[in-house]
Amino acid sequence: MNPEYLALPPARRRWYGPILLLTVFLLEIMLWQHLERQRSFCQTTGVRFASPIATDVLDQVETFTTSDKNTQGIYASFWGQQDVTISTSNGRHADAVVGIGYYGSAEDCLPVPYQQGCSPSIYGNECALSEALAQTLFGSTDIVGMKVLAQKKTYTITGVFSAKESVFLFPTQENLTCAELRGVSWDAPKEDVETWCAAVGLESPQCIVYGPQRVWIMTLFCGFPLFVVGVAFFVTTIRWSCLWPKGIGTVFWFVLAVLAALMLPNILDSLPGWLIPGRWSNFAFWQDLAQSIHEQQQAWKLCAHYWPDLIRR
Template identity: 30%
Template sequence: MKARWMPVLGGALTALAVWGLFTLSAALPAGGYGLRFAEPLAAAQAQALEQAAAQQGVDLALWREEDARLTTPLGRSAGVRLVYTTGSPALCFPVEYVRGTAPGAAQADGCAVSTALADALFGSRDVTGLTLDLPGGARTITGVLQGEAPLALCPAGSGAGWTGAELGRVPSGDPRGAARQLLQSAGLGQGAQYLPYGTLKGILAALGWLPVAAAALLLAVRLWQSLPLRRGGRALAGFALALALALALPALLGALPRWLIPGRWADAAFWHGLGDTLAETLNTFLHLPGTARDGLLARTLLGAAACLAALPAGLLLAFAAARKQNR
């Protein structure tokens, strides 16, 4: 009985891991990039960054966070993390909304609250249209976002103190180069940390496709072996398949990101530089600041780690069961 359930368990675990990788990949923005600044930006630096982003056609949302304590006229109170943003709040904080929508970028009198904050202050999630007294004045709640921590997302005008930035529509060929050029154009070339959401999205999707491609290849081999072809027909079919793969190769190589340039694969310095960049990026992901915004990314990374742990376990169970059946 135990041996009978091993392939089922292995297949289910593998399918769950693949589904999780695809789901996590789909939640990340394709052309997204994050920046974390070593020091809060001055007003002039923020303005220069906004101008550089507009010139390069890149969407930009600057943000900062602070803690506060809110009390309603009914006496309910809760500690809250306030996320102020200039630019698109949806770009700054990409989450699911259970009620309403995110406030507009220029809606300085609007805000969105998390489900945890709505429950704590109002005892209900049907709070769109209500007024909430926040530091700086009253704001109208436009939406309720999914969140387990008390949080309010508030558009703000340009100013100082921004500690992070979210970029949209970053060129996919060389996103890191585009982000670096943006910072240099604004005079901010030093001290920033880079978070390549688009690259992470591609890596998670590629890891999800690996077992799918392996299963498809195994199925193709089995079908190939079962074809009732003579030696000449099998050779002709093999030649046609090889020709199709050769014709598709330029398109496959063209789909690779610019930072993985095939023409430089023989250059040891290229691999050394790529390794340094990957190590720096991994270190940044593993040492994210304790902000509400980076908490979203941390949960994505934990989910990816769980999927990557489940994937080989499921494959090993399925492979072990297949070997026992073939004996």
């Protein structure tokens, strides 16, 4: 043990444990709050394409989704970003607004919390505005039911979402370059996405954003401080067990070993398939996995980034 720690008065040493636990507790609160925010933003598997998706391909996707060929049960929503100009009947207008056009579920394409109303549907000319854009056009966020003019169409406002930038969310079938998929398998997301793209007639994805897998990795990271505390407690228990009567120590470690053996299958079942090698003796698996992760990171850096990607960080 550290001699400097032993040199401290016993009264001061007693405070080290509670202070450490309090620090870990506060750190865990911050980490889990951030995780819950990311969990709401990363419920889908994102796909980025190099060119806009044609309207006839959207029809093919809709037909495939409801057919028996969709054995994976994947449901897709599409979106894209473009600059739009918006005006109101009171003469106000906003130029170079971030326009997020979507086809499918607006909540999957732009998962943001709403201050007023709700997200627009795909039916009819409905839209949603960011808080900043609502203040610019109307001077208020209480604007549900009002109308705006954009893209030579009149839209009815269904909701106002939280955002400091001027953002306009509206249904469209043009300039869609991204997709958000639900139903992608947990164990083989890359293979599922590529198979689905080929089945519906889409080009090979430029980049895949693994939302649920990202949340799983962040969950491990959030639990790391608790893991460190658990290891410290385990080491302390080993030291104190040397002072226990021999019979009590033997029973304690036997029960602990049985519990560990019972928990191991559940722990292995909770791991995703892409993290489990076919043979545990195949050490090349981990090198290939690291290479695959590196390639995905490079593909993400090279593809175009949009405003919804910022809120997912």
